Amino acid sequence: MTADLLLPALAEKARTAAHADGAPCLCGTPSTLADRPDATVVRHAWTVAKAHAPDTVRTELALRLRVATTLPDVLLPPLEPSPASVDGRLVTLWPYGSPVDPDDPDAAPWEAAGALLARLHRTPAPVAPHAPPPMRGPAKAARAVALLRAAPGPHPAVPPVLRAWATLPAWARDAAPMPDRTTLCHGDLHLGQFVRHPAPDGPWRLIDIDDLGTGVAAWDLARPAAWYACGLLPPGEWARFLTAYRAAAGPAVPADGDPWPALDVPARALTVQSAARAVTKAIAADRPLDEVELSLVDACVRMGAIPLELGGDFEK
Amino acid sequence: MHCPKCHAPMHTYNRNGVQIEQCSGCRGIFLDYGELEALTRLESQWTQPAPPPPAPQAYPAPSAPAWGAPHGGGHGGGHHGGGHYGGHHRHKSFGHMLFSS
Numbered sequence: 001m002t003a004d005l006l007l008p009a010l011a012e013k014a015r016t017a018a019h020a021d022g023a024p025c026l027c028g029t030p031s032t033l034a035d036r037p038d039a040t041v042v043r044h045a046w047t048v049a050k051a052h053a054p055d056t057v058r059t060e061l062a063l064r065l066r067v068a069t070t071l072p073d074v075l076l077p078p079l080e081p082s083p084a085s086v087d088g089r090l091v092t093l094w095p096y097g098s099p100v101d102p103d104d105p106d107a108a109p110w111e112a113a114g115a116l117l118a119r120l121h122r123t124p125a126p127v128a129p130h131a132p133p134p135m136r137g138p139a140k141a142a143r144a145v146a147l148l149r150a151a152p153g154p155h156p157a158v159p160p161v162l163r164a165w166a167t168l169p170a171w172a173r174d175a176a177p178m179p180d181r182t183t184l185c186h187g188d189l190h191l192g193q194f195v196r197h198p199a200p201d202g203p204w205r206l207i208d209i210d211d212l213g214t215g216v217a218a219w220d221l222a223r224p225a226a227w228y229a230c231g232l233l234p235p236g237e238w239a240r241f242l243t244a245y246r247a248a249a250g251p252a253v254p255a256d257g258d259p260w261p262a263l264d265v266p267a268r269a270l271t272v273q274s275a276a277r278a279v280t281k282a283i284a285a286d287r288p289l290d291e292v293e294l295s296l297v298d299a300c301v302r303m304g305a306i307p308l309e310l311g312g313d314f315e316k
Numbered sequence: 317m318h319c320p321k322c323h324a325p326m327h328t329y330n331r332n333g334v335q336i337e338q339c340s341g342c343r344g345i346f347l348d349y350g351e352l353e354a355l356t357r358l359e360s361q362w363t364q365p366a367p368p369p370p371a372p373q374a375y376p377a378p379s380a381p382a383w384g385a386p387h388g389g390g391h392g393g394g395h396h397g398g399g400h401y402g403g404h405h406r407h408k409s410f411g412h413m414l415f416s417s
Binding site for chain 2: 100102103105140188190191192227228229230231232235238239242258260263264268274290291292295298299302303306309
């Protein structure tokens with residue numbers, strides 16, 4: 001079904017769930033929180049309905065949803081334990097949580113984020129038959145690079161981004177299984193993935209389980225690590241996040257000392273992924289790269305000349 | 317001690333290494349023997365060219381990979397290294413990146 005039919009159907013699903021007690025609806029217009037090819041999210045009062053990407057596999061989503069149901073101290077718990085179908089799309093229902101204000105990233109909850117992530121990584125992953133699929137971080141990086149390769153070229157930023165990609169071990173390019181297949185990971189961590197529940201000032205919880213699964217836990221620290229390495233995130237904010245993660249005994253990096261042997265590969269991969277997306281968008285829009293996008297490409301240029309810092313746990 | 321003028325209690329403050337007593341009532345200041353000369357000395361130093369400020373390194377910057385940016389994150393330049401995050405202004409495009417996949 002087309003997106004313009006999906007939105008009203010999703011809004012109706014959220015409305016019905018919000019008024020499951022049969023009380024009349026006096027809420028006014030529902031709000032669309034996101035409407036992208038990979039997700040449409042509608043809020044009605046204190047209920048949120050999410051239509052997942054069209055290629056989402058039901059059994060995999062159900063296993064990921066089950067993890068959220070069983071870990072309410074870490075992940076926002078869904079309102080219903082299994083996905084519904086709304087006109088051909090898989091739909092899940094959630095309580096509304098207050099996000100970090102995108103206009104005020106200085107208010108980012110770096111300490112809570114580090115502690116929450118450590119708690120997720122320390123949670124034993126469910127075993128068969130409830131074992132979640134692999135975390136999808138490397139798959140998403142590979143997809144961003146595939147889209148860059150398919151972009152109409154030539155563009156001067158494409159070769160350095162592809163060269164940086166080529167420095168990565170096979171697992172980080174989604175060309176081999178990850179070296180860790182037991183640690184529970186979020187898979188797509190950024191500041192939009194933290195909400196307070198109950199809104200507006202309950203404890204912080206992680207949302208968006210689409211990429212959740214078992215894998216290399218350092219991948220979840222790698223986006224802030226990449227921002228810091230590219231000179232975009234101030235050292236103080238990176239230090240707050242990393243310190244909180246370590247204080248909560250997060251297993252992705254050693255308790256003290258240099259964290260980079262563990263972070264190097266995932267941080268490179270996420271830098272390449274971000275650069276690939278930026279260059280693909282710039283080519284499509286026929287516009288120059290902005291200052292931030294250039295700093296990602298510059299990091300890719302430098303990466304191409306510097307061998308990996310391989311951590312002891314990560315075979316190539 | 318109490319202020320000889322208004323008899324309110326006086327509190328001791330340290331101003332550039334010189335102890336001074338200030339009255340909590342009338343704000344008058346009492347200087348011990350030699351303190352006026354110490355302040356005068358400090359004043360004359362103040363008018364001379366200031367020594368170069370120490371390197372802006374309030375705390376050790378966290379480590380970074382070898383491929384990191386040459387300023388800021390890359391080689392421990394601290395707050396004033398000239399990375400894109402300099403000052404309080406965050407680049408709009410980076411603000412967006414913080415919240416997207």
